[in-house]
Amino acid sequence: GGSDSTGDSTSAEGGSGSDVKACLAYDVGGRGDQSFNDSAAKGLDKAKDELKVETAEVEASQGENDAAREDRLNQLIESGCTDIIAVGYIYAKAVGGAAKENSDIQFAIIDDASEDSAGENVAQLTFAEEQGSYLVGAAAALKSKSNKVGFIGGVDVPLINKFQAGFEAGAKAVNPDIEVSTKYLAEDGSGFADPAKGQTAAEGMYDNGADVVYHAAGGSGSGVFKAAKAAKKMAIGVDSDQALTAEEDVRDVILTSMVKNVDVAVFDHIKAVTEGDMQSGNIIFDLKAGGVDYSTTGGKVDDIKDKLDGYKQEIVDGKVTVPTK
Amino acid sequence: MRPFVIRRHPISTTTTSPTPSAPAAGDVAVRLEGITKRFPGVVANKDIAFSVRRGTVHAVVGENGAGKSTLMKILYGVQRPDEGTIEVDGQVVDLRSPSDAIKHGIGMVFQHFMLADNLTVLENVVLGAEKLHGIGGRARAEIRRISDEYGLGVDPDALVEDLGVGSRQRVEILKVLYRGARTIILDEPTAVLVPQEVDELFDNLRELKNEGLAVIFISHKLDEVLSVADAITVIRRGTTVGSVDDPSSITSRELAEMMVGSELPTPATEESTVTDEVVLSCRGVSLAGAPGTGRALLDDVDLEIHAGEVLGIAGVEGNGQAELVEVIMGMREPTSGQVHLGGEDISDWDVRRIREAGVGYVPEDRHRHGLLLDSPLWENRVLGHQTERPNVRGGLVDARAAKKDTERIVREYDVRTPSITVTSGSLSGGNQQKLIIGREMSHSPRVLVASHPTRGVDVGAQAAIWDQIRAARREGLAVLLISADLEELIGLSDTIQVILRGRMTGTFDPDTVTSQELGSAMTGAGEEPR
């Protein structure tokens, strides 16, 4: 595949800019999911504004295979992309394959650091979700009066298990006797797309006495907030600062959010590339690097902020190692 | 022409301006003129003309496939004639749908019941006529009233599913009366009734007639016709061949001759070819009915067929003939008793094994059981003999050999078709039947089970089929012949047994028996012929 299309990109924005064309390949859902994909899009938008790079975006269609994903990446190359960021571990093999064939193109993949996607020209951008989850777990335990908290995951896969493991560890760190109930919503992707399921599961937890529920269930999370609102209890958001992005009427139940700064990772990556660095290898965005964090919007954790920051420091300093399973 | 044929194409003289609202008895209720109806490949009705008076039961008789049902469907607006006019109470009407016919006071009871099993009697009756009395209490009262008035004895809240044939028939009549019909068509109402039910029906009909209704009554059963009809129209091969105004002046034998015409190749009995060798026998075969009904479908049936013998089974439809065939063919297992083929007990064999052992089968309903209507003729030739040469070789279908053999059947059995690659559904009924007979004969069967082999088949094809059966019999074939056509039974059979309510009730010698005798045995009416 050809990749030499620098001429096009400069003419497009009519400005100085860079000769990098940064492109995002989303999983199903794409821009607008108010979660993971949106966060990546935010990073891209920022790069477009501040770095004046040209951009393009494509999203996957339902039920496709690795070959189709790889083909998508190649189409992007043909349309002139020089830096291609695949959003989601589902692209691991596709990125690995495409990167081998196109050694002059920079690739990045989010949430995967496996052999499948590894390559000289591939940046593997991963996050220490368990660390952020540890903090919100601690927040939940500190705020819980009933000593019962809950975790709702979209699908029972290793990535989401990391959230659960961190959350439990954090909660137990505060209160070893705390009861953490866990529910995974579905066997397939529908667990991330069914707010009704999220709501029912959360209602069950609240009815059984939990007073803080943390979700890592993408779009199903809005149901969790609705349930919290109805039960007059609290919930914890995920990925972005959901006290800012969720529907307005439920924002006041959001205690905090485990922010996973995909936008930062995307922006930083593009920035490095425009500066001429080819990135490769696993780049971990952990607490220390500001890749994950807890949010303070709404002021509900102001009173425990010191304690949380204490935990944070312990992790940053390596005194505490958060489990991932 | 015979002397008792009073008039051909009767022209009524009583059309003196009948007031449509209150037609009097004796007025012409319905007049048909020049009705012609063609189907692909068949002319079902050709220039039919006759008229029906009020206050009479008018019988229409004719052979199977003569075109009676088609004519009645035209009169009821289900089918539209290609040519001809219909007058009701003196006015020319255009009947585009059953609703039009109902509006003109015509009601019809179909040859095959038109009832929804899972609905109640009330629901079946009021359907489509809800405007008259609603669908609730008033309708129920009205149904009770009619039922009482005509002695129908119908319970409006019974589920139709639970009713016997006789009651269903009365529901059908009630449907018609409920709509205030003044002309009632009954298409073969007696085919499925037992004698008492027939008598009850006739009482009902006389009641209706006395109320000034016109009843058109279709039947093959001539003694019945003679006993109830005030006038008779005979249809042969789609056209009216004569009318009888005074049924007492004619015998059923004479009427039958008129029906089939002089061309009828009387199935004269040939000299017997019956041998001593029993090929097929049933011993004490019983088949239980659905639990709860308490009636056995087959009750201790014994029969024997020898090589070279045609055993005819006579009986009113629905008395166990179909079940007997299914048991012999292995589609059902008898509750008790055995079926033997040659020396072997085949009671628990499956259909294929029985067919392979040399039992040919001409099913009653060729569309449902005999043919694949959407497949070419040669594939239909394979059907039923999927395991035998020349159709197959090893596990594979030998299309070339099957086609070649189909060509032979088409030739030898005079199947009228442009080619063997047309679908069997595009052939006329008679040609379909000839194909089936040819197919079954091609595997030199030891036994042929033939259910109504000439039903709906035209006269020419009928004769051809009879010849085939006779020829095979000469060569030692044992035939079980089930037919509603008594002439056919008498003409072809070496022995006739009568089946009534699942039991074999009598054995007759076709050389001496008359249709009348058979008829009374079939209905259980005793020895005394009418």
Added chain:
Amino acid sequence: MSSDLSVGTEVVPEATPKRRLPLWAWGAMALALVLALSVVRVVTGRNDIASSGTLSAALALAMPIAFAGLGGLWSERAGVVNIGLEGMMVLGTWGGAFGSLHGGPWMGIVGAALCGAVGGLIHALATVTFGVDHIVSGVALNIVSVGAASYLAARFFGELEGGSDVQSPPLPQLPKIGIPGAGDALSAVETKGWFFVSEVAAILKALTTGLSVLTVIGLALFVITFYVLWRTPFGLRVRSCGESPVAAETLGVNVYLHKYVAVVISGALAGLGGGFLSMVATNIYRESQVDGRGYIGLAAMIFGNWRPGGLLAGSGLFGFMDALQLRGGGTALHGLLLLITMLLLAIGLWQVLRNGRMIQGGIAVVVAVVVFVLWFVTDSVPSDITPFAPHLTTLLVLAFASQRLRMPKADGMIYRRGEGH
């Protein structure tokens, strides 16, 4: 489905022809069920099994299925098998969202019904006018509908603030209604944990508080459907088309017209089911939100023997199972094993004592014992099977009940005017 092979489906008539159970029998059965639930609660100590929360969730999860099933009922009563319900629901999710966004929540209801009805119209066109096999048409319709909704969503929600190609912005909410004051009083009784009384209070609470108007409309539609189909001339004609269209035709009923109307209504109802998902169950449209509920609706309808009451029970069962597994996971389902034990035991004893069927009854009792042992030695149903527990239950129930069911006689048959006399 008569268009497919009829093997194994022969109706085995009962020894004593049993007709519809009288109303009081249903009432008694419902009471017995509540009693059994109380026993399960007391024995297991799991209060969540029949709590008002569980029941409310069950109702909310049952409604979309019930709407779809009701749609199926209309269509199949008129003789048209409707496996396209799934697609009509998908259209309804989009229509509900589009309507709500542009005309408020009430327009959402209209939009959902209209979009579903369009699906119904296409199905009617294919099956009634063109005589396409009903299942083939339904499957094709499902594929088209998923595509159409997905495309329309991308086109109309993609650009909106808060929306995306696969998701609408938050939709304005339909009002919720209930009997004022009832909630608190009933909660008070429920939390007392009185045997039986608390269960009744929980049921009443679930039925009287915080109901979406669409839930109320849906429940009303059950009553209306029953009335229209079984008590009006129009309904009689519709049903006659499903039982014997040929007979109906000979009585002057316009079979095509009635089939069309029924299938379009069917589509509208399924569309409302979809609308319920996007407007009530959540308040956004999301792609693949229907997730097979149309098929479950069809199963619920079969389970319910093509009658509204049975269908409601079927949807309720599915909703209940789903609510239990989502809210309480394996431990909640575990309590149900005890309930199943009791039901099987009751069925077994009934068969042996009343019907004298030793074998069937015996099997039921043996299975009951096995289930009881399972319940006794475990303390949770493995979380691995909880997500599909409702589907497994549906399959098992159908396997046990199928032969007692009676579908409209001409269901799935292709009918052509003037043919078949």
Added chain:
Amino acid sequence: MSLNPRRLALTLAAPALAVVVAFVITSLVLLAVGDPVGQVWSTLLKEPRPRTTVNIINSATTYYIAAVAVAIGFKMNLFNIGVDGQYRIASFAAAIFAGYGWLPSWLNIIVAMLVAMVTGGIWAGIAGWLKITRGVSEVISTIMLNTISAGLVGWGLRSWGQRAEGSNARSTTPIPESNQLDGFALVPGAANTVYTLVALAVVVGVLYWFVINKTRFGFDLRATGQSESAAVASGVKVKRMVLISIVLSGAVAGLVGMPAFFGADHAYGSSFQDGVGFVGIGVALLGRNHPVGIAFAALLWSWLEKASDGLQLEAQVSPALVYIIQGSILLAVVIAYEVVHRVERRMEQRQVARDLDASSVPEGAAA
């Protein structure tokens, strides 16, 4: 014999008509919502690049096998909506087996495929068994079994699957290097290769054609599909046929995942393609259950699908437009076939009557 060219013309008329109708409907939709009609078509109809061509062929291979599985059921009026669940559970079983690599390379591949067929067959057999013994409609049971299989496979992956270092997904043990099939470089200029197991699809297609059209079993199957009552009277044991054909359908469904498994994925995991069973239904309907028709339908389907990326990049139109095109082709095709079938039947009846009128003395006159 004069009927046959006409029949052929009619057979081809239906899909042609359907494609035209779909083109018109899609254009109308585009016009109605204000998307660029011209650009959409020019993007869609552009010749695919070599790499995409390879992917089109590869996807079509998978769809072809799925459609044959569905078609086996359709041929006798059985609706196997459960191909999705069957191939999911079968691929998983085969992946587990192949992952152990107990057998030498080619033998391992063949036995793994047998494992897939057996698993798929058994899974489908449940629906068949429920149908013939309990009268449960296979439409409903296969749908339920789809969900159940997803649950079971998820549980299986958690129990036996593994997570590669740094990966966030679980999958089965990858098959040994020697089992991985490199594929054929059929398309010049493409870096990727056509699945080796495209050969499997060809074999499946030929066998399907042969069994259905040439064998006794196939004859029985088609007879049962056309008229159950006639088949029974001809000696077919319908219950047994139902069970056999649904198991066969499931066995073929079991193979659906194999080309991609050995040719590309090498392990079963969360990125394994799902939903192929439903595509198979569409493709089988479109191809009219005919082995060659299905091949064209699979290619058309897969080609439209691969065109969707271009739609986003070049015409800024949602890739879901492709579903509308596929769907309207499908609906148009099923309707068109029905209409054509009816016209054909009527014409044939007329023709027979006419031929006979011209050629013979009136029926019955001979007697």
